[in-house]
Amino acid sequence: MRTLTPDKPRCHCGVFGIFGHPEASVMTYYGLHALQHRGQEATGIVTSEEVEGRHRKRFNVYKGTGLVADVFRDEKILKTGLSGMAAIGHNRYSTTGATDNKFNIQPFTVNYKGGNLALAHNGNLTNFKRLRAELQNDGVIFQSTSDSEVILHLAARSRKTEQVLQIKEALDAVTGAYSLVLLTDTSLIAARDPHGFRPLALGKLADAYVVASETCAFDIIGATYIRDVAPGEILVIDEEGMRTGRLRSLWVSRKPHEHHHCIFEYIYFSRPDSKIFGENVDRVRRKLGKLLAQESPVRADGPDDRVIVISVPDSSNTATLGYVTESQKSGDDVRLEIGLIRSHYVGRTFIQPDQSSRELKVKSKFNTVKGVLKDRKVVIIDDSIVRGTTSKQLVKLIREAEPKEIHFRVTSPPIRYPCYYGMDFPSRDELVANRMDGNVERIGKELGADSLEYLSLEKLLEAAPAEGAKKYCTACFSGVYPVPIEREAVKDENDR
Amino acid sequence: MRTLTPDKPRCHCGVFGIFGHPEASVMTYYGLHALQHRGQEATGIVTSEEVEGRHRKRFNVYKGTGLVADVFRDEKILKTGLSGMAAIGHNRYSTTGATDNKFNIQPFTVNYKGGNLALAHNGNLTNFKRLRAELQNDGVIFQSTSDSEVILHLAARSRKTEQVLQIKEALDAVTGAYSLVLLTDTSLIAARDPHGFRPLALGKLADAYVVASETCAFDIIGATYIRDVAPGEILVIDEEGMRTGRLRSLWVSRKPHEHHHCIFEYIYFSRPDSKIFGENVDRVRRKLGKLLAQESPVRADGPDDRVIVISVPDSSNTATLGYVTESQKSGDDVRLEIGLIRSHYVGRTFIQPDQSSRELKVKSKFNTVKGVLKDRKVVIIDDSIVRGTTSKQLVKLIREAEPKEIHFRVTSPPIRYPCYYGMDFPSRDELVANRMDGNVERIGKELGADSLEYLSLEKLLEAAPAEGAKKYCTACFSGVYPVPIEREAVKDENDR
Amino acid sequence: MRTLTPDKPRCHCGVFGIFGHPEASVMTYYGLHALQHRGQEATGIVTSEEVEGRHRKRFNVYKGTGLVADVFRDEKILKTGLSGMAAIGHNRYSTTGATDNKFNIQPFTVNYKGGNLALAHNGNLTNFKRLRAELQNDGVIFQSTSDSEVILHLAARSRKTEQVLQIKEALDAVTGAYSLVLLTDTSLIAARDPHGFRPLALGKLADAYVVASETCAFDIIGATYIRDVAPGEILVIDEEGMRTGRLRSLWVSRKPHEHHHCIFEYIYFSRPDSKIFGENVDRVRRKLGKLLAQESPVRADGPDDRVIVISVPDSSNTATLGYVTESQKSGDDVRLEIGLIRSHYVGRTFIQPDQSSRELKVKSKFNTVKGVLKDRKVVIIDDSIVRGTTSKQLVKLIREAEPKEIHFRVTSPPIRYPCYYGMDFPSRDELVANRMDGNVERIGKELGADSLEYLSLEKLLEAAPAEGAKKYCTACFSGVYPVPIEREAVKDENDR
């Protein structure tokens, strides 16, 4: 039995927080449900509850492996076990095989001299190996293998007396990508790294404040989007209201500070109905399809020929619409068709037969609609190619439906570099674009397509709105890293 | 906590059988996975295994509640526990709340004088209450509340000496809808009622024969479709090969026998990538959309106006394509858009907040893509309306995205009558078309739409291929029942 | 991993029933808890509950594998799930390995033409194979492999119109051993076979009637013992009160009817604090020890020598007291000591190391108290020897504590014949008394004891009170069977 390793980069996490709601845990449950696509292997909720006769809050914790709806299947957990007016929650991918992996499920909760503290983190710290080694050398014991735990130890060891300053001191010491929500005895704190790699939005639901990785988590509970938590901002929400602060690095930096949002959020991670980095994801994705049609059209062979465009559902549906609309401007008979059906009942394990068909894995997820494809020129739109394994099997599957030709179009450039800011790629050697030395023609042959084209980096950046300090991180395509990476991390990556 | 009662008619079951494959259980697992949409609450597999030194096969059984991928999560169950060269499997909806409901999970397996016998049934027997009462009166003890158990008792009590004749005698006694697979010590038997209400296809995988409710179960394992099991046919597959027989009622009937396939299979139940009743589902569904556009178009208000057509994903996607393509012929600016995003992580329970938003239930499944809908004339395409509750909440949800108008179009006629042949509707009083006395305008107002139109029964029948004996059951729309219903069943329905 | 097969004959079951108590399920829970020693692998409770607006009772069922306290760990099951004023319950050993063994857990519950019927059975029917074959031949489907199910089918097929007569007709058809409790829509029925093989007592708790295998189940809930259910009696308890009837065989028999109580109940099965067959178990067991001391004393080697008598705890404790008291009359220095400590935490599985000590199994249950045994003449008292495996390992264990001599004394005769009335022995070939051809000296050598003596059959019968029709079944010692055994059953036993 092998774990289903989807042929997509994986986002590490989704975070959610709410302060001042009588059903904080139920709202968090729905928020996490809406963010399920950002992490499907483990989830947890922490609430802070006032207890009569105790001056500190009681922190209630419930975590488990599986989908949000499975872990919190028992309504009593939410309604009785997780009482309280404030809550934070987290979705994640679990580390595989570790016997102690329960320790890696977030939110992390600790009790230290400053009281209770819970943390949920989306992103990746780039200097955590060094910080961890320094702390260990100083006698600190780590419970998890997560980079996020470093923040807690740094805060606990701060000599500041005010809790928010302890946390600020900790954040000033770490580099890399983080969109954080923290719960303390008195407040909900949201913070985002100075580059703003990962999204983090602020909203309002009646008298309560909410923060979430994506705005789709607001829609589900009926909350209103206010604004994004700004890169480098630290927001404290308590009974007094909301206060904002800035991380030290923003104060000391001389040159104007630039943001580097993860452009892959627009390409694949975020839900199309979310608004992130100030723009609707749906709109960017449609533009990606449009620009790709301009760059790499597939033309009909004549007036009687028809080109069929199909999406790899569901992540490429919106871009496919853009591609078709743009293509139709050519006057060719270009039609959108539903040529692939996706099963949404895929389980956590894939059972491989001892013999027979190797395609069972892709077939357990996709099936073709035969009549639609037969004898047609078929364009497949996908958002990205990572290992290429699934793409190759998809082409083979479609080939069985006997199309005339298969043209593969990708709404992003070839992925060639690792991400150190919170995406989880396979090792470089497994990336098909690296294995084929970036030679698109060779990749196309490897996939078995009659043609293959990627969107250019230039057009990709054209699709994403940018103005002033607003820039994007394109490291996985370009190898240009906005934040320097620890040598050890790079070495690790090569060793994998 | 309440069970999520989807606002769709529910199919009772999917069945699968295979004979002569060394990994019969794994193939059945994948077959059931492909048929998951036909029943998601319980599943089971039975295999027959040769045991050295025993002249009868050993029957291995594993059943449980939940999705196929969950129940059979442990690979050992399939590979070690369910050995054998032949297998049958079943997906179903469980009866709710019954303390003894484990007894209702199929396949049923019994040991009787004729040896082992396992049965999986899709459909509904119309005379089972009378048969059950007669059998009970005769001293028979029932283990389940399922109508399917009647068949087993009838076969066990038959005085015939050959097993297939015992089963034939049982089937000659029952009326109604059944697509059956049975496993005996020596054979796999497939049978279908004379009307052919439910689909049942026959295929081949190397040396093995396979039968399944839909052909998508063949695609996943790479089996080839041969033909449908004919209405009134009983197929015996054993080591000698395949033999066919006919049910007695076909011999004694004077008038030419007509089939009555369930037309709802085309509208909603079956997967678009399946071929049933001799036609690709995808093709029929596209035609439904096309005919609906002809009957009930939505026109632009002028040359500068744009009409947006959105689907209620995923079941209406194909019909929506048909609707859009046909509408564009008018010359209006009619565009397909992705206006609703569906979450596929919905769990088995819905946790209702104590206060606040009533729309959480629909929002936990759907969200709108705001920019797309704003200020537009929006057409929503759905395949059917049952209670109307979800449709109403959908309209409300879309209204929040501030469209100019909302026009609701349904690719089937109003549902007004109960189904006694294997679909599970709510009681008649809950059907919105009944509550509004079939007045479409009133229903549209109830839903909050600016206009509402259903496809006519006439056009529905036009979309489904018919020739010779090939007819359709439209009872749920027309009230015309091809097989008489027991008085008691009718009474029951009214009493619910 | 192997199941711990204790080296003792195993009783099949304990039964309990109560009628007319507002907390019938809780009382049954405690009754079954007190009867836990009669069956530790599975347990179940059925209650009948009045439901407003229904003329028949609702039968609530909960069954599971494990100890009573584990299966009913969740208080809600008892207090909410198993409401009702009447209940029956059952403890049993599960059949091993059967994939369908859940079907074999009692009470069995069926719904038939006469209404609801639940049954719990202690004992073994001797003609059930024939009856089962006849019924199967007649078209009956069996759900379990249990002999008890035959009774339900016979009752369901009876043409009598009154339910109690249907049950009486069924019981008149079966032979062998049965102490039964049945629950119907209106009554609790208790019945005992004409020989009275297994015990069954009747008691009262306030306004409620109770029946149980042993009186210790009355003590725990504070019920008062009234009398035994008589051999051949059928007792009907309902809202009118209690009626008694006799089985037909008692009416038609010409010769005076003799009872044949299982004498092994006194030797080992029943708890010492119970009263069965009209006598306190404790009193009989003490007498067994006394008579054994008279028949097979162990004398001191001189006035300075001391004889140490130890019990194999806990089942032989009482008999050991009797042995010591009688032995002290000789004037020798004979002392009772606690030489073996028994662990009560033994689990359901025994984990065998790959190498090393073979004695781990017995050591996981027993340890010696070293100082007590060293250099002493040690007498071990055990109630019975079956396979001899545990006894042999016990002797070896004690030998390690360096006693002067080890004398093994058994408070019953050698077991040489199978039981067909409800005890579960290993096959005849595994009985050490058979393997050694009944040669006591050889058995003693096999065990490694310096001497071995069994109680004689004559003295065994002297210890158990007998008068009039009150006789005992001694088949396992003598081979004399009071009820003829079906040829097929005998054959089966030999084949095992």
Added chain:
Amino acid sequence: MRTLTPDKPRCHCGVFGIFGHPEASVMTYYGLHALQHRGQEATGIVTSEEVEGRHRKRFNVYKGTGLVADVFRDEKILKTGLSGMAAIGHNRYSTTGATDNKFNIQPFTVNYKGGNLALAHNGNLTNFKRLRAELQNDGVIFQSTSDSEVILHLAARSRKTEQVLQIKEALDAVTGAYSLVLLTDTSLIAARDPHGFRPLALGKLADAYVVASETCAFDIIGATYIRDVAPGEILVIDEEGMRTGRLRSLWVSRKPHEHHHCIFEYIYFSRPDSKIFGENVDRVRRKLGKLLAQESPVRADGPDDRVIVISVPDSSNTATLGYVTESQKSGDDVRLEIGLIRSHYVGRTFIQPDQSSRELKVKSKFNTVKGVLKDRKVVIIDDSIVRGTTSKQLVKLIREAEPKEIHFRVTSPPIRYPCYYGMDFPSRDELVANRMDGNVERIGKELGADSLEYLSLEKLLEAAPAEGAKKYCTACFSGVYPVPIEREAVKDENDR
């Protein structure tokens, strides 16, 4: 539902360790099984395993709530999951209700700068609140609420470079009671506090060394007892063999160092077949009974009168033997009888009926043997009385069997003071000896006995062997604490 709170002081834990055995985990499993009486609510095993190509060992961990045989029911866990040549294990009582209680199950395992470290602890540290506060103040984050975690943090923060010196530095900082086993990447370490409060024995099994709380854990696996780990000793066992060291406090102390073994281990905690503090528990317990008979005999009323002595099984069985033997010297007719039967099937929860009998709780554990007690002068021997609740109900239960008189004798003095060294008593206000101001007559009346006598402290100390530095802690009886208690701990106790 309430947890069964036994009316006995509870020992916190049992520990076991083994180094150099190919089946280290299986041996630990059996060792923990033999120590089950020292902690029945949670258990865990850690092994260290050599992994090819890694210079550090892999530490495998498995912990769970429940009995040893339940937690490790799956043989694969032991044989595959817990490979390695060295292991430590722990049994404990879980803290109740804490949501994070999983963190409190031992062994604790951490990875720190010195490598892997696992710890299992029996006892209680008296200065841990101060140490914990200091550490927290220094920025340390605690995962559990256990005092044992302090040791790990102290070792991790030590500036020593050798691991054993880090651990020694940690132990030099803590005070109170500890019998410890630790597992490092290269060794097994055993350590005992200078007073030797809790037992810890050293043994050998072929080439492997073993350490365990009691010698009964050696007997089960066939290991040989070598000697006790000495108070204040720290033993390092690695591939080189065994080295011994002494804690610093022993070097700096001027006055001769005295041991203070917990005398309650002899009275109740330890198994009678164990040897602890250099003496067989069985022998001490018998002497307790003998001395009690001398101090507080119960005489027959005349030559025809018989005195019956019964034990509260099983913990008082041995002492009862001593009491009876001594009493018989008077020439009176004094007899040992089995008057109470104990059920060993008691579950983890007690289900209270809504009404009726309050005695169900005690009756679910004990039943009387009626005939034995009737009209007799009955002496009950118990090892201790804590709350008095169970004792009172026992007296009531026995009274129902209609004895002439009931005389309660306790083989230890009244318990009046809390234990800070590893026993778990209820609060002082719940101790019956405190509630009755130590007035034995009043306590006797409260229990409903005709007389009550405790063993004197003087006689208790006479029973336990003492020589040279070997002394006993009697704090729970005398209030004299060998190690000073932190003020805060005392305050806590009063507040409970």
